[in-house]
Amino acid sequence: MTRPASETSAGSRARRGLAALIDLLLALALAFLLLESTGEYFAARSVPTLHVGEPGTWWRGPVPLVLGLFGTLVYGFPFAYAAVLGTALLFGRTPGQIVARLEVVEAAGDAASRGAVCRRFLLHAAGAIGMTFALVIASWPLLAAAVLFGLFIAAESAFAALGGGRSLVDRWSRTNVRGPERA
Numbered sequence: 001m002t003r004p005a006s007e008t009s010a011g012s013r014a015r016r017g018l019a020a021l022i023d024l025l026l027a028l029a030l031a032f033l034l035l036e037s038t039g040e041y042f043a044a045r046s047v048p049t050l051h052v053g054e055p056g057t058w059w060r061g062p063v064p065l066v067l068g069l070f071g072t073l074v075y076g077f078p079f080a081y082a083a084v085l086g087t088a089l090l091f092g093r094t095p096g097q098i099v100a101r102l103e104v105v106e107a108a109g110d111a112a113s114r115g116a117v118c119r120r121f122l123l124h125a126a127g128a129i130g131m132t133f134a135l136v137i138a139s140w141p142l143l144a145a146a147v148l149f150g151l152f153i154a155a156e157s158a159f160a161a162l163g164g165g166r167s168l169v170d171r172w173s174r175t176n177v178r179g180p181e182r183a
Contacts, residue, residue, distance in 0.1 A: 012102075012179040016161045019096030023084050026095055031073050031080035039076030046075050048138040078131035078150075085125040092117050101180045112175050119173035127153060 031039060051057045088094045092112060093104055104112040104120065112120075127150015134143035153169065160167035170176055 012177070013161050013164060015100040015102055015179045016177055017158075019094065019100040019102055020158075022096030022099050023094050024081070027077060027081035027084040028073075030083060031077045034076055034080060035072045038079050039072030042075035042079065042132070042135045043071040045135040045138060046071065049135050049140055049143055051140065075135060078128040078135075078146075082125045082128040082132060085121055085128070088117055088121050097177065102177050103180075104175050104177055107174050107176060112173075116173045116175045120169055120175060123153060123169045123172055124157075126150070 085094055088097075088104075091098065093102065097104065104117065106112055106116060127146050130146025130149065131143060134140075134146055157167040157169055160170070166176065
């Protein structure tokens with residue numbers, strides 16, 4: 001007997017948390033591997049985007065100095081995170097979901113369609129894609145909006161998973177994430 005797609009147990013919530021952690025760690029590892037290429041590029045693009053060193057900017061003091069220490073990693077991370085989440089477009093699930101043995105299914109319980117997986121990716125990765133694009137075109141307002149949107153989606157998804165409900169991503173893509181079936 002299969003469980004309804006909307007049913008979430010404490011085990012499923014823990015698996016979702018594990019999957020998110022794995023995806024974040026993979027993105028961090030990828031950002032580290034790409035330090036000298038994309039990391040350097042996006043760190044260099046952060047200077048005109050954030051107006052670092054320009055007269056009258058509020059972006060001075062210890063914050064830019066600290067970010068400068070980790071800049072190639074920090075500014076390359078959104079690109080790496082979008083790339084890790086983008087694997088869902090190929091496999092229907094992120095690497096974390098694969099390891100945690102989670103399934104992405106339609107609301108009725110059937111396997112998620114390509115369109116549903118694409119909608120999930122777009123909403124989950126919108127913040128990271130927006131940050132990456134903002135650095136490329138040196139747009140401070142777009143960068144700020146992308147950071148806020150990415151944090152909102154992450155927080156909302158975490159609260160929904162902890163509370164056992166459906167996240168905005170799940171509702172918009174008309175999907176659910178469920179753990180392995182029990183006999």
